[in-house]
Amino acid sequence: MDAVILSRLQFAVTTMFHFIFVPITLGLSLLVAWMETRYVRTGNEMYLRMTKFWGKLFLINFAIGIVTGITLEFQFGMNWAEYSKYVGDIFGAPLAIEATVAFFLESTFIGFWIFGWNRVSKKVHALSIWLVAIASNLSALWILLANGWMQHPVGYVLRNNRAEMADFLAVATNPYGLLKFFHTIFAAYVVASFFVIGVSAYHILKNKNLALFKSSFRMAATFGLVSSIMVFVVGDFHAAEVAKTQPTKFAAMESLWDTTKGAPYYLIEFPDPGHERNLVQQIEIPKMLSYLAFGSGDAEIAGLKAFAPADRPPVIATFLSFRTMLALGLLFVLLTLIAFVIALRDRTQDNPFFLRLMICAIPLPFLATQVGWIVAEVGRQPWIVYGVLRTSDAASKSVTASQVLGSLIGFVLLYGLLAVTDIYLLAHYARKGPEEDLSSILKTSTGGEA
């Protein structure tokens, strides 16, 4: 295999691994901040125990999310030097801004939060986790604006043999990037909600700490329901933006081969790229695809055949990932709706089957975010910057295939070790339940000074 393929594989492995931990951080930080706020407002110690319990699980994840993020920044230079040279004038800025504006805030106040229980007042302590939550979401904004630029480059001119920034505001308000940001953070909130619902369900089934876990369940079900609806709403706008700006990706997502006016939507479909057609095509909803893409049932959608084969993305991976994401997204709305209703009526305990189902459902939103990224990144191929720079022209010239193979093996081993440790610790602490003894915090924090 050549260095480009291996570098792509390495970037995929490291990004997908990173993105197991990021959504938990984005969503759970907000939930924990809300729990601690309730503790500060009510003085009810149950909320303190809740904060501590979920906070511990949050921190186990957080550590890996942080360290695996550094890998991604390094790789742009290490493996994608030609890319970095060509677009660094634009792409470097959001990354540097992310570090300065968001990552500092997040990393400084996480230490403050972990160690500050006995050092600052309750309010200042709760403020520190809010700052972590805001900063990690702000961090996602700048990263996704950077990615949004790769998907739909705006505000640049080609000059001096590279892409140079011409309009910073255009880059910072790129609609593609903003839609992607909202789609991604709501998806992340769904991941965190399912995590909290599932772990709470486990403890409710065990009949332990009922009040605490019912309350957690209710919070997460509410958060999850709102978020999973929002993922869909934003996702709809996002898909329309893709149809407008990335016709090849859109055609691959829907496996549409021929340019069609008033394109229908097929509920059952499977692509056959070898013959440039679909193997199966069943249950037609007339004009639906045109309507979804352009808001008009008669609109024309470009099919894959309208583009040279060298300009098309891998169809099967893009199509299957998109369908999987869509199906899971629908399922999440349904599951969180049920969870919300039974939580509201305080009927969680009467539904042991549903509780067991929700324990098993914990990994599903993770899967949905992973396939979502496959749609985004594989669907963009063969471009690294859509329409501007090809992936095959972007890799480092001085890095050999054997070097990348070595580093790829290193990443797989190291990340494998981290994953095993993380799952072991999470399962252990999630099952163990909240601490009974809060004396070490309460003795000082009640009389805390700022």
Add this chain to the structure above:
Amino acid sequence: MLFQIIWFVLWGILWAVYFMLDGFDLGAGILQRFVGRNDTERRMVINTFGPVWDGNEVWLITAGGATFAAFPTTYALMFSYLYTPLLIILFALILRGVSFEFRGKSESRSWRNLWDIAIFLGSFVPTLLFGVAFGNIFQGLPMDGAGYHGDLFYLLNPYGLLTGLFFVLMFLVHGALWLTIRTDGLVSERAARTSEALWGALFIVAAAFLAYTYFATNLYVNYLRHLFLFVIPLTAVAALLGMRFFITKERYLAAFWSSCVTILTVTLTGVTGLYPNLIPSNIDSAYSLTIFNSSSSAYTLKIMTVVALIFVPIVIAYQIWTYSTFRHKIRESDVSESGEAY
């Protein structure tokens, strides 16, 4: 032109601040098993920098990000030419980052020993390799129009290794002084003795570094052209001697501050000597990466300057607040009674 110079200065300052801040937690991380003789003492060591190490490391991310945004060509070539050493630094920092969090998650002795080894390696390896990398940057890399003509073993040349050793000793003394002022009892005493013992070695290696630099690099050219610039290395020397003076007087806080000044000015000494290069070519200076031939456009640099001028002071302000919130000495009771400590 102006903005390229501004970003060169900022680039140097970002690295200098990174080495000053992460320097003590890397140094203390190396010393953890030697200064802390039992589990409680080892936890005391980690907890001195527990609240701040993560924020310190972001200075590295920002230095990297700033290189990317301001000097993309240098970023691209530096990271791809130094692929293997950067990969090793990365693996080490990843292990170190999780080990603080994971170490305390089980009472088992072998579990904790395992993560202590990760802390040691995760602290020692990046320290050494940062030194080796900067030594080689000072010296220049073998690069021309055809690319890079070295490998990992090329980097392990005498001057690179000497700079690596210099960094290790600098961070060790820095970390030892940090532990002296941030702990009490036996840990503090051991750390104080360590700083005293290692200072002599640091002094000898620093002198060797300054002398060898004259022969191995072109760093002195700028200084000989503008004599007033010698104020930077002279400050470094004065701070290094001041460190010894304060250690002897047992004024460890002042010694730690001297160590901060030493690391800042040593880094700036190297960076000032590099100007206008970011990475010189030691084959043909026509292929050197300079702040002028590898920078972003003036427009991007202007935007980044505005961002930096607004946000870096805010970052400094809240990081100072964090340091002052956690300025207390870590005692045995802090780790044995608190459920929050690492």
